[in-house]
Amino acid sequence: MSRYDFKANEQKWQDAWNGARAFATPEGLDGPKAYVLEMFPYPSGRIHVGHVRVYTLGDVIARYKRARGFNVLHPMGWDAFGLPAENAAIENGVHPAKWTYQNIDHMRAQLKSMGLSIDWSREVTTCDADYYRHEQKMFLDFLKAGLAYRRESWVNWDPVDHTVLANEQVIDGKGWRSGAPVEKRKLSQWFLKITAFADELRDDLATLERWPERVRIMQENWIGRSEGARIRFRLSGEKNALPAGHDGNLEVFTTRPDTLFGAAFVAISPNHPLADSLAAKDPALAAFIAECNALGTSEEAIEKAEKKGVNTGLVAAHPFIEGHRLPVYVANFVLMDYGTGAIFGCPAHDQRDLDFARKYGLPVRPVVIPEGEDAAGFAVGNEAYTGDGRLANSGFLDGLAVAEAKAEANRRLEATGQGKAEITYRLRDWGVSRQRYWGCPIPIIHCASCGPQPVPDRDLPVKLPDDVTFDAPGNPLARHPTWKHVKCPACGKDAERETDTFDTFFESSWYFARYCSPASSAPFDRKAADYWLPVDQYVGGIEHAVLHLLYSRFFTRAMKACGYIGIREPFDGLLTQGMVCHETYRDGAGRWLYPEEVRRESATVAVKVSDGSPVTLGRSEKMSKSKKNVVDPQTIIDAYGADTVRLFIVSDSPPERDLDWTDSGIDGAWRYLGRLWRLVEDAAPGLPAPGTPAPASVAAEGGSGPAFEARRTIHKAIKDATDDIERLHFNRMVARLRELTNAVADIAGEDDAARWVRREGLETLVRLAAPTIPHIAEELWTMLGGRDMLVATPWPEADARLTADATVTVAVQVNGKLRGTIELPRDADKAAAEQAALALPAVQAFTGGKPPRKVIVVPNRIVNVVA
Numbered sequence: 001m002s003r004y005d006f007k008a009n010e011q012k013w014q015d016a017w018n019g020a021r022a023f024a025t026p027e028g029l030d031g032p033k034a035y036v037l038e039m040f041p042y043p044s045g046r047i048h049v050g051h052v053r054v055y056t057l058g059d060v061i062a063r064y065k066r067a068r069g070f071n072v073l074h075p076m077g078w079d080a081f082g083l084p085a086e087n088a089a090i091e092n093g094v095h096p097a098k099w100t101y102q103n104i105d106h107m108r109a110q111l112k113s114m115g116l117s118i119d120w121s122r123e124v125t126t127c128d129a130d131y132y133r134h135e136q137k138m139f140l141d142f143l144k145a146g147l148a149y150r151r152e153s154w155v156n157w158d159p160v161d162h163t164v165l166a167n168e169q170v171i172d173g174k175g176w177r178s179g180a181p182v183e184k185r186k187l188s189q190w191f192l193k194i195t196a197f198a199d200e201l202r203d204d205l206a207t208l209e210r211w212p213e214r215v216r217i218m219q220e221n222w223i224g225r226s227e228g229a230r231i232r233f234r235l236s237g238e239k240n241a242l243p244a245g246h247d248g249n250l251e252v253f254t255t256r257p258d259t260l261f262g263a264a265f266v267a268i269s270p271n272h273p274l275a276d277s278l279a280a281k282d283p284a285l286a287a288f289i290a291e292c293n294a295l296g297t298s299e300e301a302i303e304k305a306e307k308k309g310v311n312t313g314l315v316a317a318h319p320f321i322e323g324h325r326l327p328v329y330v331a332n333f334v335l336m337d338y339g340t341g342a343i344f345g346c347p348a349h350d351q352r353d354l355d356f357a358r359k360y361g362l363p364v365r366p367v368v369i370p371e372g373e374d375a376a377g378f379a380v381g382n383e384a385y386t387g388d389g390r391l392a393n394s395g396f397l398d399g400l401a402v403a404e405a406k407a408e409a410n411r412r413l414e415a416t417g418q419g420k421a422e423i424t425y426r427l428r429d430w431g432v433s434r435q436r437y438w439g440c441p442i443p444i445i446h447c448a449s450c451g452p453q454p455v456p457d458r459d460l461p462v463k464l465p466d467d468v469t470f471d472a473p474g475n476p477l478a479r480h481p482t483w484k485h486v487k488c489p490a491c492g493k494d495a496e497r498e499t500d501t502f503d504t505f506f507e508s509s510w511y512f513a514r515y516c517s518p519a520s521s522a523p524f525d526r527k528a529a530d531y532w533l534p535v536d537q538y539v540g541g542i543e544h545a546v547l548h549l550l551y552s553r554f555f556t557r558a559m560k561a562c563g564y565i566g567i568r569e570p571f572d573g574l575l576t577q578g579m580v581c582h583e584t585y586r587d588g589a590g591r592w593l594y595p596e597e598v599r600r601e602s603a604t605v606a607v608k609v610s611d612g613s614p615v616t617l618g619r620s621e622k623m624s625k626s627k628k629n630v631v632d633p634q635t636i637i638d639a640y641g642a643d644t645v646r647l648f649i650v651s652d653s654p655p656e657r658d659l660d661w662t663d664s665g666i667d668g669a670w671r672y673l674g675r676l677w678r679l680v681e682d683a684a685p686g687l688p689a690p691g692t693p694a695p696a697s698v699a700a701e702g703g704s705g706p707a708f709e710a711r712r713t714i715h716k717a718i719k720d721a722t723d724d725i726e727r728l729h730f731n732r733m734v735a736r737l738r739e740l741t742n743a744v745a746d747i748a749g750e751d752d753a754a755r756w757v758r759r760e761g762l763e764t765l766v767r768l769a770a771p772t773i774p775h776i777a778e779e780l781w782t783m784l785g786g787r788d789m790l791v792a793t794p795w796p797e798a799d800a801r802l803t804a805d806a807t808v809t810v811a812v813q814v815n816g817k818l819r820g821t822i823e824l825p826r827d828a829d830k831a832a833a834e835q836a837a838l839a840l841p842a843v844q845a846f847t848g849g850k851p852p853r854k855v856i857v858v859p860n861r862i863v864n865v866v867a
Helices: 006-020 049-067 083-092 096-112 129-144 194-207 213-223 257-262 273-279 283-293 299-304 351-360 402-415 526-532 547-561 633-640 642-651 663-686 706-726 730-745 752-769 774-783 830-838 841-847
Strands: 033-038 071-073 148-158 163-165 183-192 225-237 249-254 265-268 309-317 325-331 342-345 419-425 444-447 451-454 485-487 494-497 537-541 574-577 580-586 598-600 606-608 614-622 807-814 817-825 854-858 862-866
Touching (some): 006 774, 033 526, 049 071, 049 574, 049 580, 049 633, 049 642, 049 706, 083 096, 183 283, 194 213, 225 257, 225 325, 257 402, 265 309, 265 351, 273 283, 273 309, 283 325, 342 351, 633 642, 633 663, 642 663, 642 774, 663 752, 730 752, 752 774, 807 830, 817 841, 830 854, 830 862
Parallel strands (some): 033 071, 033 537, 265 325, 537 574
Antiparallel strands (some): 148 163, 148 183, 225 419, 265 342, 309 325, 444 451, 444 494, 485 494, 580 614, 598 606, 807 817
């Protein structure tokens, strides 16, 4: 028997598919469609195992849908702008464009080696001017529609690299690359008005039934709709006077107006205008604000920091307690971008407030008492009480439930003119300005006379200049000698281009629509978009659950508002695959080792390949370069073939869970391919010709005998495997393939019936396996006499007459309680079911041999005896 030559076979069929344009997107825009899309990659230079997993999962779906008769759109592109390219330019002296396109070429070849059913003719690259010219036009349309605007905003600023940093790029208060202490700066930034759709984005999550529940919850929490009250506190000076010109009012937003009687202080953000005014005459407060600004702007950094504050010397009049005054602090845990940038603190019922109160000796007064507790004896220790209960120590609110107290507090605030009910959101408008070169230029011209002006449509795209240098910190566009100097399109005077570029999430928020018609002179052809969108199945990592997916949902709505598109939701179905993990290894000195540096001696013993010294085995963790527990997928593909890797990826665990990469798993997948190859090669010469009619003994109607039962197993496998793949249970589907392989191998005899069923079994097995292991499946299909390529062959259909079991297990109840089960012929009549149920000893024990009052029969499911 020949050995399966995966290298020759995989190249053969990849060439054949390409030659036949097997994966070209249909030109017609009618009939059932399936738009399958995996999140496009950043061109870092090499694919990693995470890429292999996500693109294999998507490819299985795309191939399956094509076999089911759908028009399939399955494209690929590159999320090609971003800071890593600039870093490479700085470190290696290579232009970002050259670095990016070289990486794309290499990664494209690697992805093609996986045998993905991608229509490469629709490839898009976001750093191409032919792509980003359209988003420049969209931005200008958003600007006209009031969905884009410019304002000053607090940002993380790296004083060495001279750039804004995302919160994730601030580590322990320092820039992730320069290591310099980060500053907060107020810069003029461009924003997209995502908050205009806050309610819609939140409410429409309920319509996304094919999204993971945890992703919907994460987005709902990120949007963070809060019902509460805006309260106006009247300020006065106790130790310090109010700044000149201040009207003496401080507005506070709270979600807990019911706890006002427990208020111990009022606090404002270090970046609140009042704090700025006070700090101008208070060096200690100015120093504290500078310290706060070193924290960065992320909520996580603020949450982890010790709660600190400075007493301003001002006091706030309590809105409900006559003559009561609350000290006003500047506190490091109050966010300027949430609510009004000011809070009142109720220490008994908020942990941050409690930590702050304990530090500064402020009173802690419980006002919400758990049910069953005595208000006089209830006290709060080091943990705030945040549960439900009834109000106490709260004047006119005493005895009310929390919801009732909120409503009554709001009513009183409105009646006295001290506040009003209000809804606010955690969601903030999307700041899209970035001070870097390798991004899409923002199409705005700044004129001293006319202000910011849109670049005229005729002058789009605004292209990046190629002749930039990275020999100094900061944005090369800002110091370019000629590129930024232009005439104002309104008045003709000297003006300057906007030198900020778009956040790279801008490109990834609409790319899925460009794939519908990537050669269009418009962003996309409306008819094509109306047909293909929304994406039917989107596949990508859980790390994109909030920002990318939320921005894409917003962008789709913004495009709809501007007449580009007719849908609100971009992705109908979402699969978030788990991480790929690998065991970790350390040598005797505690240094991390790569897997190829380790040799396993047994399940619990490993040594270094170089010198045989002992190696400490660690737990399986997400693959990371820092711990060296990474595997180069190209090495595995070269050694075992793409089909082996694909089979292992989908068979080892459910797609939404983490996957442990193991050598034994790869070996097991490779052995299965060898077994499948031998099974078909051995059986093929003895099979009847393709298309031979079924012998009467195995016909769906009236068949019998071992071969007929084997045929029933085959059709049940079709039904079960189809159900599994529809539900995205790929690992179960692979388990069905292995079970079917065993069943087909066990078909005994060489009579016509056995030989005919053996052919049907092998053909079915190969067709079911094709989405997962397409190369070997194509070759085996040829060996079985298939004339057309398997990729053009329809999915097998199960015959319902063969999948129905001859008998069913029926539950027997007495007075509604289960007392046993009986086996009955499927669709047995009522009399037979009743007779069998009454004959059960357990039933007779309850009826005492007497006729029951009533017997209820639900065919094929339940017999309920009413004694």
